[in-house]
Amino acid sequence: MIRAGLTSLSRPITASSSRSAVSRRYASHGPSYNPPSGYLFGERPPKDGKRVKESWENIYYVGMFGGMALAAVIIAYKPDTRYVVSITSSISRIPSGFRVQ
Template identity: 50%
Template structure:
């Protein structure tokens, strides 16, 4: 399908032999960074000095862990909307309306 639509798109005077040299969806090879042995490509600071944080790092830490904390709290307090809970509540209401007991009580046998 792609080849036929490309042939139709060619100008009338263009020879079809030229079509074989056209490369579709091609690109250069991905760039490869040589490994340096440094963590994240950063040189370790000299002894007695601390690593200087970049301005975006604190925003990322607070945003990532804050979102996880808020998500955990919201998940913990999420209302129970399962079908089993609804069905148990509905069955209890219907059995009470008919005058039946909904809890199992073993017989005296």
């Protein structure tokens, strides 16, 4: 595998191979610059002036805001894991005669 790579490196690059590499444009699908049209996101407004919802929008709203509401409930009811709380609760369980002042 390494030897095959070294042999390809040792061969000189010819003009035809460099010309073909320049003419190949793997990710290009036309001009990348879109001139401004004056419309938001390039979409023309509907004729009656009323916006039409797309099929994915309701799913997005339920998923996004439902997830936020679920996260808020989980954060509000999560257990208190601070070490100070566990120490004070364990100290309060020790009888007062055995406590060091």
